[in-house]
Amino acid sequence: MGAAQSGPKITAQDRAILSMKAQRDKLREYRKKIQVVLDQEQRIAKEALKQGNKERALTALRRRKFQESLLQKTDGQLEVLTNLVSNIEFALIEKDVLFGLEQGNKVLKQIHSEMDIEKVQKLMDDTAEGIRYQREIDEMLMSTMSVEEEEAVQQELAQLQAE
Amino acid sequence: MPYEPFTTESGFVLQPIHSFPPFFTKQHHPSILSDATQQWIKLILGYARHRRLWTLRVEDAESKDGPWNEVFWNPRIKRQMPQQYLEYITKTMVSEGSAFWEPPRQTRSVIVCWSKVDAWAETLYDWVLSTGQMNTILTYYEIQNPETVEGPMSETPLPLLLKAIQVLAKSGRAQQIEGEAADGAEGGGGVRFFRAVAK
Numbered sequence: 158m159g160a161a162q163s164g165p166k167i168t169a170q171d172r173a174i175l176s177m178k179a180q181r182d183k184l185r186e187y188r189k190k191i192q193v194v195l196d197q198e199q200r201i202a203k204e205a206l207k208q209g210n211k212e213r214a215l216t217a218l219r220r221r222k223f224q225e226s227l228l229q230k231t232d233g234q235l236e237v238l239t240n241l242v243s244n245i246e247f248a249l250i251e252k253d254v255l256f257g258l259e260q261g262n263k264v265l266k267q268i269h270s271e272m273d274i275e276k277v278q279k280l281m282d283d284t285a286e287g288i289r290y291q292r293e294i295d296e297m298l299m300s301t302m303s304v305e306e307e308e309a310v311q312q313e314l315a316q317l318q319a320e
Numbered sequence: 321m322p323y324e325p326f327t328t329e330s331g332f333v334l335q336p337i338h339s340f341p342p343f344f345t346k347q348h349h350p351s352i353l354s355d356a357t358q359q360w361i362k363l364i365l366g367y368a369r370h371r372r373l374w375t376l377r378v379e380d381a382e383s384k385d386g387p388w389n390e391v392f393w394n395p396r397i398k399r400q401m402p403q404q405y406l407e408y409i410t411k412t413m414v415s416e417g418s419a420f421w422e423p424p425r426q427t428r429s430v431i432v433c434w435s436k437v438d439a440w441a442e443t444l445y446d447w448v449l450s451t452g453q454m455n456t457i458l459t460y461y462e463i464q465n466p467e468t469v470e471g472p473m474s475e476t477p478l479p480l481l482l483k484a485i486q487v488l489a490k491s492g493r494a495q496q497i498e499g500e501a502a503d504g505a506e507g508g509g510g511v512r513f514f515r516a517v518a519k
Contacts, residue, residue: 164495164514174457175499175510182461246456 170249177242184235191231195224328390332370338363341397346405360409365418367391369434374477376419377429381406422479431477440480441487443472445494448513457497459510485511492516 198221205213323336337343337359347353364376373387380388381401392401410430413419417437419430433440444463448454451466460481464474473481488494493516499509 164492164512167495167497167512171457171497171512172499175459175497178457178459178462178510179499179508182459182465185461185465 174242174245177238177245181235181238181242184231184238188228188231188235191224191228195221195228198224326396330371330390332367332390334391335359335363338391338394339397341399344394344399344401344405346402346408357409357412361413361416361418363391364409364413365432365434368432372475374431374475374480375422375429376410376432378403378407378410379428420479420483422477431480433480437480437483438487440473440476440484444481444484445488445513447472453513455512455514457510457512459499460508463511488513 198217202214202217202221205211205217323339325336326334326339328334343356343359347356367373367388367390368376371387376388380386381392381403383389384393384400392406394400407427410419411427413432414421414430417433419432421427422429422431435443448458460478463471464476464478464481466474473484476484485494485496489496494511494513497510497512
């Protein structure tokens with residue numbers, strides 16, 4: 158079509174995965190074919206029985222049995238291949254996760270290098286000092302308030318006595 | 321009103337013009353020919369959508385028992401689509417983009433796009449997105465034959481699927497990967513879809 162295809166580079170791994178999936182597809186097609194033959198032999202057996210031809214029915218059933226064993230083998234191989242494909246795809250995800258961890262780790266280290274432990278300690282000490290100083294002032298102000306309140310109460314008492 | 325719509329056996333409603341004998345003749349006058357041809361194209365695409373037909377061959381004009389016979393043969397007025405006229409119609413469809421020659425480099429048989437290729441491309445992309453298959457390598461076979469549920473592209477002919485993928489490739493949402501089919505037949509190869517990068 159002319160336009161160059163964008164997107165991630167197609168690696169040899171990608172081609173390998175494609176090739177495996179093509180093999181898997183071939184197995185699936187083969188499996189379909191076996192199932193068709195299997196069903197056909199079943200029908201032949203039924204027909205033969207209806208016509209009273211026991212021998213013919215038996216032959217069809219034997220052929221069907223053979224197809225069944227082929228089917229089982231195919232299913233087994235299909236399972237192995239499908240699992241392999243899944244494992245590979247998962248391994249690729251894990252690789253990405255590992256890469257993410259590496260990146261995150263780098264960033265964390267860098268931030269730590271900018272935060273000097275001693276600086277932090279001094280800051281914490283200064284802050285504690287500031288909080289203590291603030292508390293002292295609060296206490297002083299509170300006691301001042303109590304004295305004023307005490308005078309007010311004394312005045313009220315005097316007024317009551319006067320009545 | 322002498323001309324009425326007619327409902328076919330398959331449940332498709334043919335418009336009154338289908339009962340108008342001259343409709344089955346390739347007209348000489350350019351503007352009449354153009355109008356009539358557009359009507360035929362609309363009819364063909366509508367019918368294809370109704371019956372899920374994909375392929376149209378010029379031979380289908382003469383057939384009385386093919387999948388298109390409800391459209392190209394009107395026994396009530398004893399008229400049949402002439403093969404020459406159908407050739408003209410299919411050529412027009414290809415030039416307008418509502419069909420494409422398949423196999424390529426011949427002019428007897430087309431695949432009709434009763435939905436535009438662009439619409440198919442979006443359907444395909446949405447399906448890949450919603451089934452979590454972005455950034456995965458997929459074979460054409462597994463797109464058309466998903467393991468569990470039927471996908472939206474299961475019935476489309478392979479050439480149409482490929483055209484839809486090419487549309488997505490142009491807009492940076494897919495890349496095709498060559499490969500052989502496991503038995504060397506047609507249809508090998510695969511594709512990977514991804515979200516477009518905003519430029």
